[in-house]
Amino acid sequence: MILPKYDLHTHTTASDGVLSPLALYQLAAEKGVEVLAITDHDTVEGIKDLQKYLGLESVESGPRLIAGAEFTCLFEKQVLHVVGLGLNVDHVELKQHLSGLEELRLDRARRIAAKLEKKKMPNVFELVLEKAAGAQIGRPHFAKVLCDLKIVSTEADAFKKYLGAGKIGNVSVAWPSLEKVLEVITSSGGVSVLAHPTKYNLTMSKLRKVIAAFSELGGNAIELGYPGINREQQNILAFEADKHNLSVSAGSDFHTPLNRWTVVGAHPPIPDNLPHILNHRRIANTVINRGVL
Ligand code: AMP
Ligand code: MN
Ligand code: MN
Ligand code: MN
Numbered sequence: 001m002i003l004p005k006y007d008l009h010t011h012t013t014a015s016d017g018v019l020s021p022l023a024l025y026q027l028a029a030e031k032g033v034e035v036l037a038i039t040d041h042d043t044v045e046g047i048k049d050l051q052k053y054l055g056l057e058s059v060e061s062g063p064r065l066i067a068g069a070e071f072t073c074l075f076e077k078q079v080l081h082v083v084g085l086g087l088n089v090d091h092v093e094l095k096q097h098l099s100g101l102e103e104l105r106l107d108r109a110r111r112i113a114a115k116l117e118k119k120k121m122p123n124v125f126e127l128v129l130e131k132a133a134g135a136q137i138g139r140p141h142f143a144k145v146l147c148d149l150k151i152v153s154t155e156a157d158a159f160k161k162y163l164g165a166g167k168i169g170n171v172s173v174a175w176p177s178l179e180k181v182l183e184v185i186t187s188s189g190g191v192s193v194l195a196h197p198t199k200y201n202l203t204m205s206k207l208r209k210v211i212a213a214f215s216e217l218g219g220n221a222i223e224l225g226y227p228g229i230n231r232e233q234q235n236i237l238a239f240e241a242d243k244h245n246l247s248v249s250a251g252s253d254f255h256t257p258l259n260r261w262t263v264v265g266a267h268p269p270i271p272d273n274l275p276h277i278l279n280h281r282r283i284a285n286t287v288i289n290r291g292v293l
Contacts, residue, residue, distance in 0.1 A: 004034035007265045008066065008283065009083055009195065009226065009251025012038060013133070014046025015070075016140035018256040021050035024264065027257070029062040033265035037066035037085050037251065042101040043136040044069050044089045051089075070195060071185070072101065075178040075210060078202070081195035082178070082219070083249070084185035085283075091188035097176065102136060108173050109137045115168045116142070121151060139163045139170075140255075182217050193221040193249045193283065198233050208240060215244035221283045225250025225267045234271065249283035 011017030012024050019027065021038060028036045038047040047067045054065070068085045087094060113125035127145045128137065135141070143158035152158045163169040176184075185192040194214050197207060211222060224237050225248075241248050254264045 005032055005265060006035035007033050007251050007254070007267065008037040008085060008193070008249050009039050009070070009223065010037065010254040010264060011040050012046040013135055014043050015040035015136045016138040016255060021046040022053060024254070025050060025062060028264050031263070031265040033063045035066065036063035037068040039068035039070045039083050039251070041070050041136055041138055042072055042105065043098060044087060048089050071181045072175050073178045073181040074175045075213060078200065078210070079175060080178060080200065080210065082181050082185065083193040083195050083223070084190040085193060087185065087190040088188045093184055094188040097184045100176070104173055104175065105137045108171055111171045112142060112169045115171070116162065119168070121149065142169060178214065179217050182219055186218060191220045191283065193223055194219060195223055196226050196253065197222055197237055198229055211240045211244060215246055219246065221247035221249045223250060224248040225270045226253055227261050227267065229268055247283045
């Protein structure tokens, strides 16, 4: 079966991306993407606005849209990202879950700002609110403010010095549990995907444990095609997906056109000849079969 050109993991200005949902959609259309999931961190506001807009306009051509979100959650103190695809954005439980996350993120932003303000960086909270402009607030908004203030020269530097693991701005948050997030995704009609499994800096044994728990708790798929993953890692993940009867997904994790490593619609392919991955495990099929598109 020939799959459409798809991208199942992207961000917009509704979270920490730099393109508006419409600009992302137009760029995806230019790149020939046929199926586009918008998966902002802990919000569906961007995809909702876009669906409304496209419903009103007579758009000639462009990708089919999947309403998604990338949910932040905890499994045994480890922060994980789970992409939900094909969400019913009006589902009450989903709405409640997302408004809880908005509060958590706002509270975290206040705590991060207080820490930075103690280091003689005044007004960080106001600047971050202005930078986020109504988006779900994330650490990248802090990184951008620190760049504007010339305290650091790049966003990566801001993470290295202030926002990343072990730094003052990486305050702990009581994110919802993995179990809860999987329950919310499922009850709002979505398919759940463990995002970028090799990007959590876990040991192999811990990663295997995470994937096993994800499957036992009702998770549906793991990402196998995303920037930075190599063929050896794909083989390992394919083996785990097969073992736990999980589908596989792929996406660019697009945030900005300025990063040449992430291009909308471009992600390492899920190789055709991976020993453990049969076509029926490809999430694009699963998603089509479940009528999400
Ligand atoms: P948050 O969900 O607010 O904790 O922010 C996490 C986001 O920060 C990720 O989705 C990335 O977009 C971004 N990020 C994480 N680490 C780095 C880094 N080292 N450099 C630049 N951006 C990063
Ligand atoms: Mn991000
Ligand atoms: Mn992520
Ligand atoms: Mn992402």
